[in-house]
Amino acid sequence: MFGKLFKAKKETFTIRAPITGKAVSLTEVPDEAFAAGHMGKGIAIEPTVGKVVAPFDAIVAHIIHTNHAVILEHASGLQLLIHVGINTVAMKGEGFNGLVQMGDQVRAGQTLIEFDIEKIRTAGYPLITPVVIANEDEAVTETEVVEGKVTAGQDAVIHAVLAK
């Protein structure tokens, strides 16, 4: 499958893990919209460290006011949504510390959000974090995901063929 991607002669863009943990299929996310891919193609990470880092140089296109989700925009136009946990919107920011603001230019590896794994778990919300391409119909033509143990900022989780 990879060979096919690289032979396509289009630019392949590698997205590294924004969180340290275990990368699993989106189908394991206990939320139908994410699991069915309606929120975009990508992967999910079961976090072992409560920190979201920028997987590439980007502009912060949006950070939810409750700091549980962020959308980064790469220079190619690709937008990546990182949504920490499921239904964590209901925590109203409790347990989340946002370190960036909308419009910020961030560097690969820079910490964007810190979150309290224990607090979220105690509140009863799944920590599994979908990492999906928010504008896949405009930005990418194909994607491949890589599952397994990942370290934030180091291991690739998504290979995307850019549309332009």
Added chain:
Amino acid sequence: MQQTFTIANLLGLHVRPAKQIVEAAKKYPNTQVFVEKDGKKNSAKSLVNVLTLGAKHGDAVTLIVEGEQEAAALAEIGAILSANIDGHGAKA
């Protein structure tokens, strides 16, 4: 045509309802769909643009549709804007 809706969802237009709006808007490729709040008018076909409205529960959002099947688009997307998507289960 346009119509103003009050956001019924207790948690506001967060990621999931915003995405539902985007998906509904994209069903109408020959129609321009915008959401407007406090003078900020954004395309409803982009998740980032819908989210950056920052619409919260009780906020008034105007839906503006121009093109084919305007009435159908207005009805479908308006229903999402005025739905309490998170329902009773949301610990709001």
